[in-house]
Amino acid sequence: MEFRQFRYILTTAKEGTISKAAQKLYISQPSLSQLIAGVEKKIGAPLFDRSVTPLRPTAIGSLYLETARRILDLDEEFQQRTDDMLKRSAGSITVGSSPFRSTYLLSRFLPGFQRDYPQIQVRLRESTTRQLEGLAQDGSVDIVLSLAPIDLKQFTAEELFQEELLLALPPDHPLAVHYGLPDRLSPSLPVLPLAALRDTPFISLHPEQKIHNHMMTLCAKAGFAPQIKLETRSLEAAQSLAGAGLGATLLPDTIVAGFRPAQPPCYAALDIHPHRRVLIAWRRSRYLSQAARAFIRSLRAFCSLPAPNGILPEAQAPQ
The missing domain is CATH 3.40.190.290 (D-Maltodextrin-Binding Protein; domain 2)
Structure with a gap:
């Protein structure tokens, strides 16, 4: 099994049709259909019920998807742990945020964070709060800006303000x-x-x-x-x-x-x-890299600063 196959089939399950998944993956529909058929031939059973739209995973398909997510999570965790153990200067983090939080919180916080941690690359993934929690659960984002209540069986959460x-x-x-x-x-x-x-x-x-x-x-x-x-x-x-x-x-x-x-x-x-209550949250089973921990620690400190005129403070230049 190859990581590429895992990602392609997970995307197909998420998008619900092979044509939408192919568009998302920037490959042709026949190529994706051929890849899925090859995996199904190797396994000896179909992964999707193609008689319904959106596609529905079969029992074996559901097992495949669960296994694929776990393997990809383990691969990412290995890379993050290796970076942390080797104390590499570079790191990256994907943050899930609503456009509202990006505009009124992250736009004020990120300039100072990037000055303090120029080696950390921050990627933003924007959507509604509920959809962002789903992205955190499936591993698409490392941490998410969310709101209480949140499922504390699935997430670890800290209050920001x-x-x-x-x-x-x-x-x-x-x-x-x-x-x-x-x-x-x-x-x-x-x-x-x-x-x-x-x-x-x-x-x-x-x-x-x-x-x-x-x-x-x-x-x-x-x-x-x-x-x-x-x-x-x-x-x-x-x-x-x-x-x-x-x-x-x-x-x-x-x-x-x-x-x-x-x-x-x-x-x-x-x-x-x-x-x-505005929260920063991450999936309980997810390994937090040093980059993610630095982001969480810095954002909590930023949100604890005095808020002039009722709004969050502007990013501060380093002293």
């Missing part, structure tokens, strides 16, 4: 007008009960994003189901849409402090002051 969820309202909303809500983050935001928004349309984040479930849970506890008028995958878009008068939304204070749309909404704190 907490952020409060704030209410963003259209500027002409009766509550915004009545309470004179500010259009920017301030130390003493007016406080509103979420139940007061029972009849207000909401802008929701996509269900794959954890903030969607957080909003739905908070509304349910307040005694109502929100009227979802629009759905977006972007926190900046949700903020801008609220400012344009299209509905209310919940936003982490990190983005309220770090991004100001052309037409900002008005902001209020919720009476229960909901927070979410």
